[in-house]
Amino acid sequence: MENSITIDHLRRMPLGEVVALPVEELARLQQEAAEAMCRIKLVNDLLDGVFARRFGDQAATIRREGGKDFGMIRFQDGAVEIAMDLPKRPSWDQEKLAGIVQTIREAGDTPDQYVKTVYDVDERKFTSWPDSIRRVFEPARTVKQGKASFKLTLL
Numbered sequence: 001m002e003n004s005i006t007i008d009h010l011r012r013m014p015l016g017e018v019v020a021l022p023v024e025e026l027a028r029l030q031q032e033a034a035e036a037m038c039r040i041k042l043v044n045d046l047l048d049g050v051f052a053r054r055f056g057d058q059a060a061t062i063r064r065e066g067g068k069d070f071g072m073i074r075f076q077d078g079a080v081e082i083a084m085d086l087p088k089r090p091s092w093d094q095e096k097l098a099g100i101v102q103t104i105r106e107a108g109d110t111p112d113q114y115v116k117t118v119y120d121v122d123e124r125k126f127t128s129w130p131d132s133i134r135r136v137f138e139p140a141r142t143v144k145q146g147k148a149s150f151k152l153t154l155l
Helices: 007-012 015-019 023-066 094-108 123-128 131-140
Strands: 070-075 080-086
Touching: 007 023, 015 070, 094 123, 123 131
Parallel strands: none
Antiparallel strands: 070 080
């Protein structure tokens, strides 16, 4: 493996040369990249934990004093500015929303002014339906190509 290409060298290689590499070398590089990503994720997770422990109480105090439960806050620690974002991720009870939509309709109003209705069909269920049911749904179905992924495994 002394003559093996490193990830760093790979980044600077012309695409044509990379395409021409032996498939075993491509598999090794893919594995090396996956391991590097795993190491980076572990370091990021560690740092996130460190930041939460080191700055969490201070950030909570700033949020409480500012009456700001979510969003971006900024504060300083020595010569370093810390920007801490706490995104809001609301979720909605679908059954309760359906009841509210029905109430709005019964009152003679249009629910589209208040809620966005999204219909979706689970693909596994769709493919297991009888042909007679699938034919009813097919005009509303569009299939787009996703991003291809490859995993090479040395045998």
